[in-house]
Amino acid sequence: VRNSLISGNETIKMALTIAVGGRVWRKFFKTFPFRSNSALKRFPTCRANGRLYSTSSDVVLVRKDEESGIATVRMNNPPVNSLNPTLMVALRSCFEELEKDKTCRALILTSQKPKVFSAGLDILQLYQKSPDHVAQFWEKVQDMWLALYGSRLITMAAINGHCPAAGCLLGLACDYRIMAEGNFRIGLNETQLDLVAPFWLRQTMIDVIGYRQAEMALMIGALYPSDKALQLGLVDKLAPIEDVQTVAEEEVKNWLKIPDQARAITKMASRKPLLDELRRRKQEDIQTFRDETTRESVQKSIQQYLEKLKAKK
Numbered sequence: 001v002r003n004s005l006i007s008g009n010e011t012i013k014m015a016l017t018i019a020v021g022g023r024v025w026r027k028f029f030k031t032f033p034f035r036s037n038s039a040l041k042r043f044p045t046c047r048a049n050g051r052l053y054s055t056s057s058d059v060v061l062v063r064k065d066e067e068s069g070i071a072t073v074r075m076n077n078p079p080v081n082s083l084n085p086t087l088m089v090a091l092r093s094c095f096e097e098l099e100k101d102k103t104c105r106a107l108i109l110t111s112q113k114p115k116v117f118s119a120g121l122d123i124l125q126l127y128q129k130s131p132d133h134v135a136q137f138w139e140k141v142q143d144m145w146l147a148l149y150g151s152r153l154i155t156m157a158a159i160n161g162h163c164p165a166a167g168c169l170l171g172l173a174c175d176y177r178i179m180a181e182g183n184f185r186i187g188l189n190e191t192q193l194d195l196v197a198p199f200w201l202r203q204t205m206i207d208v209i210g211y212r213q214a215e216m217a218l219m220i221g222a223l224y225p226s227d228k229a230l231q232l233g234l235v236d237k238l239a240p241i242e243d244v245q246t247v248a249e250e251e252v253k254n255w256l257k258i259p260d261q262a263r264a265i266t267k268m269a270s271r272k273p274l275l276d277e278l279r280r281r282k283q284e285d286i287q288t289f290r291d292e293t294t295r296e297s298v299q300k301s302i303q304q305y306l307e308k309l310k311a312k313k
């Protein structure tokens with residue numbers, strides 16, 4: 001109800017603005033210009049200054065096909081692409097750079113290391129850390145998500161391996177998900193660590209797989225094999241692991257046939273309410289995460305979870 005009411009209003013507002021050619025429309029196109037270009041370039045790093053796509057590290061690899069405007073963003077933080085501050089800042093800055101690039105039309109997010117898309121948040125960053133550290137860490141999660149979920153680009157997750165917790169958060173923030181067939185798992189398993197998914201992550205899960213399935217999946221912290229994930233609608237397509245990237249590119253090409261403006265405005269009409277809500281409640285969300293995560297009983301659960309991970313070997 002919340003979504004349909006608010007997005008209904010937003011859609012009407014946008015339609016009126018388009019009809020009368022008002023300020024919001026002009027602002028929208030100033031913010032999200034649409035164009036394309038040619039030639040294939042590889043950016044080994046996502047850098048911070050000067051030329052395109054930069055960070056100070058190699059944890060994110062970006063390759064953009066100038067002709068199609070498709071950028072492939074590879075997470076490269078071995079062994080399991082756990083989302084530590086360096087990777088999250090690099091991803092955010094990369095999403096923002098691509099957003100500003102007038103020739104970029106689509107983004108494919110994948111892992112440089114097949115078999116693991118991302119192991120989710122770096123659990124070590126949540127264990128025995130100060131409240132301030134945890135708070136700053138969480139803000140990086142929020143900012144990364146806001147940049148991806150709120151992107152004007154076509155965003156496609158090429159999930160070439162396991163995709164638990166915040167790995168799944170990244171996938172859910174995209175417009176479409178292609179996952180590797182086989183024994184790979186995806187889901188929001190936060191409760192298994194004694195953590196509670198924040199409202200905005202919970203909402204994206206509901207939006208993608210529906211209320212009942214999301215409620216159950218979140219309560220039990222379910223991790224689904226890829227065929228079950230497809231059945232639930234948590235992913236949209238399966239492909240052999242070696243073909244995930246190619247299938248993603250083919251899918252993007254279909255999406256590129258849709259005019260960018262109409263697609264992006266439609267996407268924003270449905271996502272703006274949740275984006276605005278998180279922006280408005282950002283500090284409250286940080287405090288909740290900080291207070292929950294640093295609680296003694298949660299710290300104990302995280303410790304046990306880490307021990308279980310180590311004992312697996």
Ligand SMILES: CC/C=C\CCC/C=C/C(=O)SCCNC(=O)CCNC(=O)[C@H](O)C(C)(C)COP(=O)(O)OP(=O)(O)OC[C@H]1O[C@@H](n2cnc3c(N)ncnc32)[C@H](O)[C@@H]1OP(=O)(O)O
Nearest residue numbers: 082119120121122123162164165166195196197289292309
């Ligand atoms: C109030 C709001 C609260 C919360 C909202 C939070 C939202 C998001 C939360 C999270 O994301 S929490 C993280 C949850 N992640 C997981 O549960 C995944 C744990 N990892 C795995 O299951 C597996 O590692 C795997 C991803 C399936 C890959 O298995 P594989 O066999 O390939 O690797 P291995 O398990 O041997 O791991 C290698 C190495 O990496 C360490 N590791 C794994 N995951 C993490 C992680 N998330 N953070 C930090 N480190 C991780 C693992 O311990 C191994 O280390 P070692 O080589 O030193 O033993």
